[in-house]
Amino acid sequence: MISTPTGGPAPQTAPLDLLRQMLGLTDELARFHGGQWTHENGVVFDPASTAGYRGVLSCGDDSSRHFTVHIFGPGVSDPEAATRAAAEHFADQGFSEANNFESTAKDNRYFVQTLTRPDGTSVIYHPGTKHSSIDVESACSSHPGMAERTP
Numbered sequence: 001m002i003s004t005p006t007g008g009p010a011p012q013t014a015p016l017d018l019l020r021q022m023l024g025l026t027d028e029l030a031r032f033h034g035g036q037w038t039h040e041n042g043v044v045f046d047p048a049s050t051a052g053y054r055g056v057l058s059c060g061d062d063s064s065r066h067f068t069v070h071i072f073g074p075g076v077s078d079p080e081a082a083t084r085a086a087a088e089h090f091a092d093q094g095f096s097e098a099n100n101f102e103s104t105a106k107d108n109r110y111f112v113q114t115l116t117r118p119d120g121t122s123v124i125y126h127p128g129t130k131h132s133s134i135d136v137e138s139a140c141s142s143h144p145g146m147a148e149r150t151p
Helices: 015-033 078-090
Strands: 066-074 096-106 109-118 122-126 131-136
Touching: 015 066, 015 078, 015 122, 015 131, 078 096, 078 109, 078 122
Parallel strands: none
Antiparallel strands: 066 131, 096 109, 109 122, 122 131
16 A cells, blocks of 8 residues: 555645656666566557546555556576666665565566655565566545546
């Protein structure tokens, strides 16, 4: 579950700003890792494309929402080194490592690393030897524009 920022309710960050921040972090880690990254349906990840994202209600209250993205990319020769490098890279942006463990599935040795920031933003990085993935969850926002709208 996404948490609200330390010390209070979710701010009213404008949805487009929140979405661009999330896509920017995703793009930054994908470039840092290297290779081509795609969505689950095979469409190439484009950090400039904001279409199709919607706020998810899971911030601990009934009025705050966040954005999330999950992309898939190539494997690396040393997943453990990739997590160390990612933690060092994102430390300057206020991220700290909350979780890091090793696992194996279908001949893919991988690490699951969670980097979090006090505003509630999290980066879940899965570098593996065969393939990798990145999940980024934005901070929460109670901005009225984050609300679900129906016609």
